Amino acid sequence: MSFRYCSVLFCGLAGILSLSTFPNSAWAQSKQRNCPEPALERFVRHQVAPEESLKAIAQSYNVTPETIIRMNPAIRNGKVTVGKEIIIPPYDGIVVKVGRGQTLKQIAAQHSIRADALFEVNGCQENPEVVFVPQLKKSQNSTQAASTEPNVLETISNSNKLNGYPLAENTAVAFPYGWQINPDNGEVFFHSGIDLSAQPGTSVQAIGEGIVVLAQEQGSYGNLVIINHSNGMQSRYAHLEDIKISAGEEVNKGDLIGTVGSTGTPTLKKPHLHFEIRSSSSLGWVAKDPWEYLK
Structure with missing residues (x-):
């Protein structure tokens, strides 16, 4: 209750x-x-x-x-x-x-x-x-x-970290992870992911093998794909224009999962991919700095 x-x-x-x-x-x-x-x-x-x-x-x-x-x-x-x-x-x-x-x-x-x-x-x-x-x-x-005893704020296992990149080529960081100032209203907020500059229609790929647990429109995220990886890790790809994968499918590193878009309510107006890394804990899926996993 x-x-x-x-x-x-x-x-x-x-x-x-x-x-x-x-x-x-x-x-x-x-x-x-x-x-x-x-x-x-x-x-x-x-x-x-x-x-x-x-x-x-x-x-x-x-x-x-x-x-x-x-x-x-x-x-x-x-x-x-x-x-x-x-x-x-x-x-x-x-x-x-x-x-x-x-x-x-x-x-x-x-x-x-x-x-x-x-x-x-x-x-x-x-x-x-x-x-x-x-x-x-x-x-x-x-x-x-x-x-x-593992910290409740840490992932179930720190081994076998994800190492990948959600785009075919490295690109500029349009908006970083962490506490930021909203460019629209000047308010301070926590940005749970990283925005990578990319043109609409650019292919988005899985950064590691895993199982797709969500592939649909999801509120402010717009078209969102969530992939669960081993060791309690998860990657999220938001504001997609198109989704090329379905929930329940297994994916490998580099597999096409969608294309860059502007669906939902992006923080930035210029084209980008919103990318997140989260780890499973007793507090739920906790956001981590994606930069540590982008290789």
């Missing part, structure tokens, strides 16, 4: 933080940008059953007891009360109030988290008042296990 905040107080090491309801208009805009549902919209209420312990509840939701305690300051000495409702986040983390003039990039740096992941976890809001900051779950029984 989805949980929306009205006036819940959270106590933690940072003090007392008041949360307000996530604005419906902001979430509607996020959905239009193909963003995941914000973590703050995915909290659930759990009614404590007889003989149910905090540890058992935490295990059932795959979070740590410490996370539940942070979200429910009424819990004392690690004991839950039968019949009481507690709120549980979708994964381990903390709730942080965004200070006046503070940016998501600054918050991400403070908590050693990828800025793009924090942006997506919170529904791609550009000016949130409150954010959920995910945290790496560490084993309390083994420091070695904690050091080897």
Whole structure:
């Protein structure tokens, strides 16, 4: 059951933080940008059953007891009360109030988290008042296990990285990856991919072998092809004029998947291919810098 905040107080090491309801208009805009549902919209209420312990509840939701305690300051000495409702986040983390003039990039740096992941976890809001900051779950029984546990913001495996190029020839970068200024309105936003200059009709090719999981019109992306590769990696090719492949097909590196176009709502007006690389994590498909994979 989805949980929306009205006036819940959270106590933690940072003090007392008041949360307000996530604005419906902001979430509607996020959905239009193909963003995941914000973590703050995915909290659930759990009614404590007889003989149910905090540890058992935490295990059932795959979070740590410490996370539940942070979200429910009424819990004392690690004991839950039968019949009481507690709120549980979708994964381990903390709730942080965004200070006046503070940016998501600054918050991400403070908590050693990828800025793009924090942006997506919170529904791609550009000016949130409150954010959920995910945290790496560490084993309390083994420091070695904690050091080897994969970070939730990293890909399932870092081996066998993709190495390819989505166009037949190298071209100029029309708009880079990361925090950028929108050329139309001057607003700061996170650009989850890289725009490569190319003329309409230019052939677009797969950068590696994989399986096509989407090949259709997709909102602001326009005509979009998504390919899942091995080791939890994914490549995306957006604003295509034509799609030459179908979902479910297997492709090899260099196979034709479409042509450059201007469908959807491109950030730039001049012709280009919007290309993304994402990695699978417990937070969903997290955007990575495509430049590291363009060879």
